[in-house]
Amino acid sequence: MEQHFGRHIDELEAIVSFLDRVSTEFGLDSGAKFVLNMAVEELYTNMVKYNGEGADDILIGVECDQSSLVIHLVDFDSKPFDYSEREEVDIHASLHDRKPGGLGIHLVKRFMDEVNYQYKDRKTSIKLVKFLKTNA
Amino acid sequence: MSNFSVGFRSSGHVQILDLKGELDAHTASELEAAIQKCQVNRQVHIVINGSSLMYISSAGLGVFMAYIEEIRENGGDIKIAALQPKVYNVFDLLGFPMLFDIVDSEVDAIGKFEPSNA
DSSP: EEEEOOOSSSHHHHHHHHHHHHHHTOOOOOHHHHHHHHHHHHHHHHHHHHOTOOSSSSEEEEEEEEEEEEEEESSSOOOOOOOGGGGOOOTTTTTTOSSSSSSHHHHHHHOEEEEEEETTTTEEEEEEEEEEEEEE | OEEEEEEEEETEEEEEEEEEEEETTTTTHHHHHHHHHHHHOOOOOOEEEEEEEEEEOOHHHHHHHHHHHHHHHHOEEEEEEEOHHHHHHHHHHHTTTGGGEEEEEEHHHHHSSSSSTO
C-alpha cells in the first residue's frame, strides 16, 4: 500500500489515517503499529523540516508479510541527508550537555532492524525493515 | 497521532496535566500551550499523568526538554507518572529517566513535591 503526501506537518493527520488503514489491512498488532507510526512520523517530519522547499510530494509505502514489515519513504526533490550516518545521540548526557535534534533518528534506528538510505538525482529513498515476531 | 488532549487538575500546590491520545509533531503544540499556561499561572510544580497517553514521538519529548530548565530555575519541576509500557520505552531509549523523575503512579509523583522528598 502506498500514498503520496504533501510537504507540510499538517499532513500528519492524513498520514495517520493512511497508517491506520495499513495496520488494519495487514493485521498489525499494537506493537508493530506503534513502530510503524513512529518510524514514518520521525522520517517524514525530518524530510519536511530539512527540505521544506522541495517541489514534489513525498511517497510513503508499506509492505508486510509474516516475517517483516517494510516501510519506504521517497522524497523526489531533495538534498542529500544520510540518516544512517547521523551522529549518535548521547543518551547519558546531562540536560545541560544535550544537543538539540537527532532524537527522532535515534528512535528510528533503535526501533527498526534495518535502515537503508539511497540518494540519486535529487531523489532520497529510505527503506526501513522491522522483523516481526512469529509464534512459530 | 491525530487525537490528543490535555486535561487540567490540581492537588494542593501541584498542577496535574492529564495527557490523552497521541502526542506527535502535529499535536505537540497543545502540550506546549498547556505548559505555558502553567507558567503564566505561576504553577511550576507539574505532574504529567500519562495513563491515557498511547503514543509519543520525539516531538512530544522535545516539549519537555524545551521547558524543564526554565521551570527548575523557577523552583519547580515536571514529574512524569503512570506511563504505558510502550510510551515509557520511548522515554527510556532516549535516556529520559536520567533527566526526569518518572514514577509508577500519580500519587508517587505528587509525593515527590513534598518537602521531605523534594
